[in-house]
Amino acid sequence: MSQDQYTLKDIAKVLNLSPSTVSRALRDSHEISEETKRLVLEYATKVNYRANPLARGLKERKSYSIGIVVSEIANNFFSQVIDGIESVAYHKNYQVVISQTNESAERERFHVEHFYSRSTDGLLMAMSSESSDNSYLESLMERGMPIVFFDRIPKQVKSHQVITDNKRAAYESVQFLVKKGCKRIAMLSSSKKLSNSQERLEGFKLGLIAQHLEFDENLVQYCEYGGLKQSEIDLAISRFAELDYDGIFLSGDKLTTGYLQALRKYPKLAKKPIEIVGFTNSNLVDIFSPKITAVRQSAFEMGKKAAELLIEQIESRGKEVDFKTVLLPVELIEAE
Amino acid sequence: MSQDQYTLKDIAKVLNLSPSTVSRALRDSHEISEETKRLVLEYATKVNYRANPLARGLKERKSYSIGIVVSEIANNFFSQVIDGIESVAYHKNYQVVISQTNESAERERFHVEHFYSRSTDGLLMAMSSESSDNSYLESLMERGMPIVFFDRIPKQVKSHQVITDNKRAAYESVQFLVKKGCKRIAMLSSSKKLSNSQERLEGFKLGLIAQHLEFDENLVQYCEYGGLKQSEIDLAISRFAELDYDGIFLSGDKLTTGYLQALRKYPKLAKKPIEIVGFTNSNLVDIFSPKITAVRQSAFEMGKKAAELLIEQIESRGKEVDFKTVLLPVELIEAE
């Protein structure tokens, strides 16, 4: 990096070759002699040659960059996913471009179209909670833009998907609570509309059935905004207070932390200690109080897997792909 | 977005103009008649024309993208900074490309050079803790790559810098502790080498002086790895245990959470309750236990400010800039 960027032409001139030969040599083409390849490679390494990605992208209609669309970056779960994405992209030489929607469908669309006009090679998306009309995404994909969805996936789209095995996670949470001696288990859930929530609720019910426990609709409270508004949680909790329960399953990150915050705020609502199991990807559960058992999603893995699938799809260049739905496990982490 | 990307040529053909005229019209050049401009603009809007950023970048040596280099993305503080950066970039129409170094100087350099070869327009960097030789950064800047440093800045570089007012933050933390009745205040510090740490230590001392308290070297423990290794913290804490102190100032994010984790692990080390003040940008301090007072950096603001300065510098196109050092305040958040 001790001087300005070398180009193919520069190298060609020095070695008395043509730019195309140099190009081919660098791409290890079979039609170039070993001797020439060696020469080119040697010199290229020496001057630290880097192909100009803009030029290459312009030519190849490829930018070697992938876009991420999430609702918020400053979020334990998403930032861990992004970490995973970056780690894969780094090794495969793709740039990672981020964008956030703040849960706005309009902003989501803006970003997606922007990525498109930038010849971004592919997209990794977790849908904003507000989005409903996804037809524009389908038409994009039809026109050849690979999109891999993770965490929050739109309905009925043909694409790779990487999600948490929500049903199983909820099921196991119940098993855990029962093992701890709980007989009446409450649940704090997000909006019934979200696929995530539905699956977790289903797993919750199955978990109860497996333990021959009755499902009591009163013991489930729904938060339309998934805990984005603390007031929602406060309300839910005050409703719970009148009921008798000895364990609770919190089915979302914000619900978990919101629940704990509410307990702090209204200590009398927490008359007796109960067993708490909740989704959260915070790294700091071990210093939370009261103690909870964390349902930790494989966020990093999710990012990795999604990025791998995306890059694979990108590099298969429009060949028929058979779309996968990858289910990732959660980990129950019990505070000591 | 209902068909494939239009090009200048497409528009030119339809309107019976030359591509160059269309280009000029779109860039609002004075040498194009109002009438033509109107025509072009109208049609361009109609077909939702977007200039191909790769082609433009290749030509203009500009990519309308800025790069972020941080040690880790999945980190409360940094992800909040990135949030701030994105919010500015979004409005100014720049893409945000992320990269992480995992504290490796080598990886840092790799990323920076990569950004350079990608014609990234500018960089936002928080140095990795491992980096020492920054001469390559200087030569980069000399060759016209704008870099704005935030949080962790290299020594002696001429550039914009956005950092926390560390001295003041530490000073105020001490005032706070004294107001709470503390007489013997301990401090857990990062490596003496880091500028951040030095400033916080200095503020700590000044704070003591202002309260006519004596600075006792024994009451300060240094963690070479800033708390990255829990063992470091455990050791420091066990040393503290033998001393008599009634308040502690934790001068870094990982130190704060690590300290709390250690208290949980070795409850006997926390013989008597003491007042705790510590840096942390976690949103969950209110559910930590024991209760602490959080020193919260203006992370979002830091990202915003840094991005604003960077884009301003980019768009001033190599004009002489007079470099600013922006000091941001912290907020002390007391648990209820």
Next chain:
DNA sequence: GTGAAAGCGCTAACAA
């Protein structure tokens, strides 16, 4: 006020 042409750095079809 508009157009023709060159060129940014790269790849690939075609020639030799």
Next chain:
DNA sequence: TTGTTAGCGCTTTCAC
């Protein structure tokens, strides 16, 4: 096996 040429989509100098 290597070189020549054209062209990706854009901007800009130079001509008209």
